[in-house]
Amino acid sequence: MSHTLIAPSVLAADFANLQRDIEMINSSDADWFHIDIMDGVFVPNISFGMPVLRDIAKHATKTIDVHLMIVDPDRYISTFKNLGADILTVHYEACTHLHRTLQAIKAEGMKAGVALNPHTNISLLEDTIQDIDLVCLMSVNPGFGGQSFIENTYDKVIALKELINRKGASTIIEIDGGVTSKNAKQLADAGADVLVAGSYVFKSEDPTKTITDLKALLAS
Numbered sequence: 001m002s003h004t005l006i007a008p009s010v011l012a013a014d015f016a017n018l019q020r021d022i023e024m025i026n027s028s029d030a031d032w033f034h035i036d037i038m039d040g041v042f043v044p045n046i047s048f049g050m051p052v053l054r055d056i057a058k059h060a061t062k063t064i065d066v067h068l069m070i071v072d073p074d075r076y077i078s079t080f081k082n083l084g085a086d087i088l089t090v091h092y093e094a095c096t097h098l099h100r101t102l103q104a105i106k107a108e109g110m111k112a113g114v115a116l117n118p119h120t121n122i123s124l125l126e127d128t129i130q131d132i133d134l135v136c137l138m139s140v141n142p143g144f145g146g147q148s149f150i151e152n153t154y155d156k157v158i159a160l161k162e163l164i165n166r167k168g169a170s171t172i173i174e175i176d177g178g179v180t181s182k183n184a185k186q187l188a189d190a191g192a193d194v195l196v197a198g199s200y201v202f203k204s205e206d207p208t209k210t211i212t213d214l215k216a217l218l219a220s
């Protein structure tokens, strides 16, 4: 991929002004919508669920990238397709039969993603990388926005890029958690294709400008 994509995380939006924040992403330089679904079991937090995603998808005009932080995600693959997901990412740590889960996501016509927690080693994807459209490297422990970036992520991006190239896969690399202007360029240079940014975008004074500035920094 020639330029790095930005996927604002709706988790950091103002839920009482959700349509306003969705329109902001639509009209900004952002590339995707990143949607965090948490079940209070896989992660110690509950975000929002199906009816909210359905309404987001009604207004969103860009790719909808859904990050499932739930146990047993196989139960909901077709549900998320029907709700409007374009990319469906499950956690490595939540899937006993990951290969089967990936095939099921693709059979629904979605791109299949796998997220790795900070403690999960890249080498565990040796046997599935060719079946994965996107790997989401968690650069914080999943469950909350606004946490600080884990520096070991740079080495993981490099190791993942090496694995993708060695296997001749076309997998893209997404980074999720604590992304700011301080680490964005170094992540892109290491091989990241998509950067998720929640708090850094939505808690800034001018989110539209923050997105534009991030894109400019990445293109520099």
Ligand code: DX5
Binding pocket: 009, 011, 012, 034, 036, 067, 140, 141, 142, 143, 144, 145, 146, 147, 176, 177, 178, 179, 196, 197, 198, 199, 200
């Ligand atoms: C964390 C979520 C992230 C989160 C990122 O569990 O997966 O997508 O919204 O938020 P920031 O950018 O604030 O770390």
Ligand code: ZN
Binding pocket: 009, 034, 035, 036, 067, 176, 196
């Ligand atoms: Zn996420």
